[in-house]
Amino acid sequence: MSRHGTSPGFDTDVLVVGAGPTGLALGTALAREGRRVVVVDKEERTRDTSRAVVVHARTLEVLDWLGVAARLVDLGIRVRRFTVRDRDRVLMPIMFDRVPSAYPYALMVPQHVTEAVLTDRLAASGVEVLRPWELASVTQDDDGVLARCTAGRTIRASFVVGCDGMHSTVREEAGIALEGGKYAEEFVLADIKVSGGVPRSQAVLYLSPAGLLFVAPLPAGLHRVVGSASDAPGAIDRDFVQHLLDARGPRRDRARVERVDRSSRFHIHHRLAARYHQGRLVVAGDAAHVHSPAGGQGMNVGIVDAAALAAVLDAILDGAPLGLLDEYEAARRPVARQVIALTDRLTRLAVVDPRLRTTRNALIGAAAHVPIIPRRLARRLSGVVYRDTLATETTPVGGPVR
Incomplete structure (x- = not known):
């Protein structure tokens, strides 16, 4: 009762x-x-x-209130730095360790x-x-x-x-x-075992001329890879993921795919009730x-x-x-x-259209030199900007859950 x-x-x-x-x-x-x-x-x-x-700072505050944050943190990887790159060149670093929270990082789990x-x-x-x-x-x-x-x-x-x-x-x-629609592009996702090239300490969004590729560390020595790929084969195999990394990822230190544990393909929707x-x-x-x-x-x-x-x-x-x-x-x-x-x-x-990618990357690089831009982006992605000051009886750490 x-x-x-x-x-x-x-x-x-x-x-x-x-x-x-x-x-x-x-x-x-x-x-x-x-x-x-x-x-x-x-x-x-x-x-x-x-x-x-990804479990962000504001969510971890709520999960702390529910009594599960500590266990989840023990099972994940703390990522304090997210970078946007054009192959090896860093366009914009986004630092989560400056987010005002007891959890100044993005937890990969x-x-x-x-x-x-x-x-x-x-x-x-x-x-x-x-x-x-x-x-x-x-x-x-x-x-x-x-x-x-x-x-x-x-x-x-x-x-x-x-x-x-x-x-x-x-x-x-x-x-x-449920109002909205979906993007025309198709995306692929894979959890892989990889050696070299990609870091274990940060998540990276590669915006190369060949297309986008997101790479982030996961527990058990794996990495999550997500990329746009309208020409993906029926099965997302090791050779295809290797092709994505070779064409869009790091150049100086080649990332070598050892195996693919899980994979899928999907379209992205944008809808609101x-x-x-x-x-x-x-x-x-x-x-x-x-x-x-x-x-x-x-x-x-x-x-x-x-x-x-x-x-x-x-x-x-x-x-x-x-x-x-x-x-x-x-x-x-x-x-x-x-x-x-x-x-x-x-x-x-x-x-963005391939013809505009060089210009896009230049603009991102220029924006990175305005400190408030990456700082605000980190706070928004972390969710802390959505805290409210109105107190309620049921209030997780860091403010109510508005």
């Missing part, structure tokens, strides 16, 4: 649909406040495929590790993820929501939160549009906003969404008006809009 209790006739206070980082963080935050929460996911088990790998840490924390609160439970439909009234899942399962909840990605069933059931809730149906994370992986923002924004939403739902369940959800939307939707705008600019800059 929660410290607040649950309304008669309800199975739970909050049903969370989707057990990615956003859903797990929301479930953990609600359980921390003594709320009854059910988390369901349609997958039989968590995936260990290559997805997000695979998403499935972040999910495992959050899952363990959730389980320690007495909440297990129900798998495979797929949401089929919902019906809401003034008091709550009846959720119908596969195999005839039903759950009655005060609120249902969709943390179920870009193709969110919760968002579709709520009739909320028209609303963040409809009555007692709420969306967060990728169900609410989808954008370019430039700067590693997606998972981070979703986790902070979760902490902000948990505080709002806790207050409503304690008797605050339902309209408080409008404040969640007013606080978090503009952040997502700003992140989409930033990542859109970074993406378009990275995939």
Whole structure:
């Protein structure tokens, strides 16, 4: 039983649909406040495929409040320097060690590790993820929501939160549009074992005349590689990744690909939900906003969404008006809009017409000599610029989670 209790006739206070980082963080935050929460996911088990790998400073502050930051930091690699380069030439250094936070770095750690840490924390609160439970439909009234899942399962909840990605069933059931589009370029992603050339101490965005290539260190001696590649083969093999590094990466010290552990190809979307809730149906994370992986923002924004939403739902369940959800939307939707705008600019800059790449690189190099530009970019990417000064009862270290 929660410290607040649950309304008669309800199975739970909050049903969370989707057990990615956003859903797990929301479930953990609600359980921390003594709320009854059910988390369901349609997958039989968590995936260990290559997805997000960057956890930024503001997100680590929130994860510290949830009691998992220290463990996650132990499992990742702290990157204090991010550089934009044209092959061997540094165009702009971006220093995270100057970010005003207890976590002055970007933590490189695979998403499935972040999910495992959050899952363990959730389980320690007495909440297990129900798998495979797929949401089929919902019906809401003034008091709550009846959720119908596969195999005839039903759950009655005060609120249902969709943390179920870009193709969110919760968002579709709520009739909320996801507005935007996608970029024409195709991208490839690979986690590789590589020797020489690329550093273990920093992440690098190579903006060479041949195209973009992002390379960052991962635990277990691996590196994450992401590049634009409209001519990629069906299977992203070692030879193809070697070709990308030879054409776009370091020249003086050639990076040699030893093996490819995981790979995928993808298109990038830029979309924003028209609303963040409809009555007692709420969306967060990728169900609410989808954008370019430039700067590693997606998972981070979703986790902070979760902490902000948990505080709002806790207050409503304690008797605050339902309209408080409008404040969640007013606080978090503009952040997502700003992140989409930033990542859109970074993406378009990275995939600029080949005839303009020399000029682009010269402009980036010139901008680096204006100290405030890389400093502001580091603070924005780290997420600390989105802190709010309005105090709430549920307040992670470094300010509330707006």
